[in-house]
Amino acid sequence: MKTRSILIAYILLIATTLFWGGNFVVGRAVSAEIPPLALSWWRWAFALIIILPFSLHLLWKKRHILRRDWLYLLFVSFLGVCNFNSFVYLGLQTSPATDALLLLSACPVMILLLSRFIYGVRISYLQITGVTLSLIGVMTIITEGSISHFGALLSGNQGRFWILAAVFSWALYSVLLRKRSADLTGLEFFSITAILGLALITPFYLYEHFIQHRHIAFNTTSISTLIYVSVFASVLAFLFWNQGVQVLGANQTGYFIHLIPVWGILLASLFLNEKLYVFHWVGMVLIFSGIAMATRLSHKRAHA
Template identity: 55%
Template sequence: MTQPLAQNSESTSVGFAWFLLAATTLFWGGNFVLGRAVAADIPPIALAWWRWVLAMAVIMPFAAHGLWQVRAVLWQHKGYLLLVSVLSVSVFNTFVYLGLQTSTATNALLLLSSGPVMILIFSWALFGERVSTQQVLGILLSLVGVVVIVTEGHPLALQVLLQGGTGNLWILAAVIAWALYSVLLRKRPAELNGTVFFALTAVVGWIVLSPFFFYEHFVQERIMVFNTTALISVGYVGFFASVLAFLFWNRGIQMLGANRASNSIHLIPVWGLVLASIFLGERLVGFHWLGMGLIIAGILLASVLRRR
């Protein structure tokens, strides 16, 4: 009876991990749509900065004691913790909101689909995971799909990037940062549980982000007005898209591994495109379908077919 019980326990654990990742992708899909919806009303860095203020207010009562207990571990791994904090908190969400100032939520969501391929690249470059010829071809195919979306179907027309298309580049940089962060999660010190790790990255990333927020607020004079829209927006991105999503994602990565869990990223465009069509009235056009098809084909070639 021991073996069947062990198999059932493992299946339940895997199922729970995928549930966490599915919920995470729903929260993040909504984050992209909301970021685009309020792009004209809320400054991008301010939205990111206040997002983490709320996230820290929620998580710190549960993490403060644990942070104090592992302070020696935090200092010992300060370089690593600074890097993952900047990548996940300072860079990823801020770059997304900057990109959504000019890019559509649809473009941003489709570009996010390239995340698994980038995770594969970083896994090979940093940790020596073997990459087959088939995987290389899949990576190249997906990258062509990214180029098609970024250039709006005109890969050789660089002027597209100079006519408001730079928002796509912000999104692409955000995806690269997130892929690197996800791969580096395997190096997380064992002494740091998910709550403590998330709280630490939130605090450090928020501190790094603060000078840019002050520049936007005082120098650029882009001031966030705390009306109903702003409060609801900060509430959503601070609690659902930050606290719950990051805790769920980190736990899912821990249970399944970065390469396997990264396939859940494909759910973000599914959730997001549905929400964008409902709330923003955005529609997919030809270059979206072409780029998305190339990205998906590349991922199938690089990961799914290889495993089979």
């Protein structure tokens, strides 16, 4: 029975990373048709329509906890729901999905650095070397393998910088989850952060809609996109991920994050005809070597 539960957890986590990798590809595919903030806003509006019937009464029962922790909940909602998704979709307006996914793979390293600064978690020399390797990999992708491209990026295509801002926001969100109160279940926490995040996105969405005059047209493409990003990349991915954490534990589950760029790059090559260039491969090798050095190798040495 235990082996069966573990097998199911693996399947659910693989599906989760597939959904999240597909989110980047879909965001890039509709970048010319759906404005980024509209996609972010409607994604969470659809998700809330699905989950609120199951969670609204639970949130009402725990309203005293929500009042007590309102500042923390507001901040993590800003980071994880408002910032991350909006920044990703803004970045995908000009940045290929492949680049975005490879930059996302540096998130574990950024989490390590933020843990050091916020909680004083000690970083070994091996981890420092790994962090440095990953950052060099990130810079290789940003500059397309040539430092001379850096200045052009600052004045031109800034999609990769939006993605980096999204990665930083998600890393900080992940680190701050350590302070999350045990008084809220996973469903309750997801629901309240989705509600607050949607409220925080709203002023920016209204600016995009009324001031920039960038409107979403509700057609077959936009509706199917919203169904995917809200049902699969939001609600189902959340439920599957939580089940994986419950069965395998947070540490072992965390390694599945590295499958996101793998799935995403495969999907981008299949559906968007995006190609991997030499600087992509070099950056990928540096990023994943750094992650291996900063996490698994250093963990084994510490355990030994």
